[in-house]
Amino acid sequence: MRKTSSTNFLNQAYLEEKCALNELIYLLSKRWITEVLFSIEEGNNRFSSLKEDLRYISDNILADRLKLLEQHKLINRNGHTPEVPSRVEYTLTSTGHSLSELLDGMCQFAEKNIHFPDKSS
Amino acid sequence: MRKTSSTNFLNQAYLEEKCALNELIYLLSKRWITEVLFSIEEGNNRFSSLKEDLRYISDNILADRLKLLEQHKLINRNGHTPEVPSRVEYTLTSTGHSLSELLDGMCQFAEKNIHFPDKSS
DNA sequence: CAGAATCCAAAATGATACTG
DNA sequence: CAGTATCATTTTGGATTCTG
Numbered sequence: 001m002r003k004t005s006s007t008n009f010l011n012q013a014y015l016e017e018k019c020a021l022n023e024l025i026y027l028l029s030k031r032w033i034t035e036v037l038f039s040i041e042e043g044n045n046r047f048s049s050l051k052e053d054l055r056y057i058s059d060n061i062l063a064d065r066l067k068l069l070e071q072h073k074l075i076n077r078n079g080h081t082p083e084v085p086s087r088v089e090y091t092l093t094s095t096g097h098s099l100s101e102l103l104d105g106m107c108q109f110a111e112k113n114i115h116f117p118d119k120s121s
Numbered sequence: 122m123r124k125t126s127s128t129n130f131l132n133q134a135y136l137e138e139k140c141a142l143n144e145l146i147y148l149l150s151k152r153w154i155t156e157v158l159f160s161i162e163e164g165n166n167r168f169s170s171l172k173e174d175l176r177y178i179s180d181n182i183l184a185d186r187l188k189l190l191e192q193h194k195l196i197n198r199n200g201h202t203p204e205v206p207s208r209v210e211y212t213l214t215s216t217g218h219s220l221s222e223l224l225d226g227m228c229q230f231a232e233k234n235i236h237f238p239d240k241s242s
Numbered sequence: 243c244a245g246a247a248t249c250c251a252a253a254a255t256g257a258t259a260c261t262g
Numbered sequence: 263c264a265g266t267a268t269c270a271t272t273t274t275g276g277a278t279t280c281t282g
Contacts, residue, residue, distance in 0.1 A: 008252055008275055011177050020231035021155065021224060029150030034142065047264050056132050058256050063265055071238040086263040095234045102230055103142060109223055110141035113216045117192040129255055129272050168244050179276050184245055207243040
């Protein structure tokens with residue numbers, strides 16, 4: 001739960017309102033979220049399959065990221081079949097695919113242009 | 122100071138090593154950093170000028186972001202003139218300009234394609 | 243002016259145990 | 263299988279005070 005009165009919170013809100021870019025970056029900055037997106041794109045569309053692919057992710061984080069991606073309409077969640085117990089499938093939406101392409105571009109940019117210093121700061 | 126032994130840290134390192142994209146996103150996710158970049162591009166090339174433009178930023182954060190941008194060679198820091206006391210100027214490098222353009226593209230994408238849910242989670 | 247140092251508040255991550 | 267709940271750890275942001 002977030003405190004809606006802190007300067008910390010207010011600054012975040014101010015920046016997100018100022019430009020949608022900040023909200024997109026805020027989403028992407030959640031750890032593992034791009035990996036989850038890519039992994040689903042590669043065909044890992046089950047919770048367990050994703051967990052296996054992203055070895056070091058923990059349950060609650062994966063669940064949270066899936067929820068976030070779904071809320072932003074980047075993935076679809078198909079489940080709720082009453083017969084089979086808990087069989088859920090995730091797939092990318094068209095927006096999800098677009099984002100994935102955008103990220104590919106960013107990745108190329110990053111590899112070409114960004115010089116990464118040592119992290120001794 | 123970060124603990125280099127925590128799973129938290131190790132996962133971050135793992136992701137950054139896996140793809141430069143994650144390192145770029147990690148940089149961009151630092152609050153205010155894109156605003157600082159844009160503000161410098163718009164001609165605010167002094168510490169005080171930036172502080173004025175980005176009303177709610179605090180000194181230490183601004184200083185930290187400038188340092189980060191410099192380390193990544195996205196901005197130049199011209200100062201150290203012994204005559205004038207503490208007159209420092211910041212300008213974008215060519216990579217900084219490229220990044221700014223990339224971010225413009227991302228911003229358009231964000232405004233068009235991303236559906237932002239309410240934050241009641 | 244352009245920060246650096248210190249300290250506290252807040253948020254994100256992750257380990258573990260549990261559930262329908 | 264696909265999560266949820268709780269808790270502790272780690273990291274980040276920001277207010278304030280100080281300095282060459």
